[in-house]
């Protein structure tokens with residue numbers, strides 16, 4: 162069965178340290194999928210456009226102070242407020258390229274010393290990505306790229322801790338991409354993996370929830 166109208170979109174997440182190239186590769190992927198005639202959208206977390214997102218943005222730019230647990234739950238709430246729209250989009254055939262997701266939430270908060278299991282708990286029940294692409298870069302290399310914008314977390318010593326937390330968090334299903342390759346090489350690799358995932362989802366791979 163299954164005409165094109167019945168097939169669902171794929172939930173594709175890009176993760177990595179600050180300055181790993183996620184944002185530019187995300188938009189290249191969108192252009193690529195649209196060029197092939199797929200329905201696709203680019204999303205990012207935090208989504209700063211919502212009320213919760215504005216609280217997060219204030220915190221990141223050091224205009225407000227919040228307890229570590231509080232900001233963790235706000236990042237999670239920011240994903241929960243988009244969950245139903247996300248599900249609708251996927252079920253109606255739109256692929257979502259998402260720049261950061263629950264893994265950023267857990268990696269950045271556990272890098273501050275919060276317990277890993279506590280950090281994961283509020284993410285339970287969010288949609289599970291069909292694909293996690295990890296743009297792998299040494300913290301020192303990312304720092305050399307410059308352009309740390311002066312937001313909270315954008316410091317080498319902290320990014321080293323985040324890198325360690327991502328290592329604990331990742332599983333065999335993640336695709337680890339060497340983010341120090343030429344941009345075009347990274348782009349090609351991502352295209353191949355993403356297209357394969359989009360096809361698998363079109364063929365009827367069911368949606369599932371975190372953590373699975």
Ligand code: NYM
Nearest residue numbers: 179206207236261262265266269270314
């Ligand atoms: N961040 C992002 C978190 O600490 N928790 C989260 O759940 C998410 C989604 O926000 N340094 C951090 C990672 C980044 C910062 O993200 C802002 P971006 O991609 O620079 O807008």
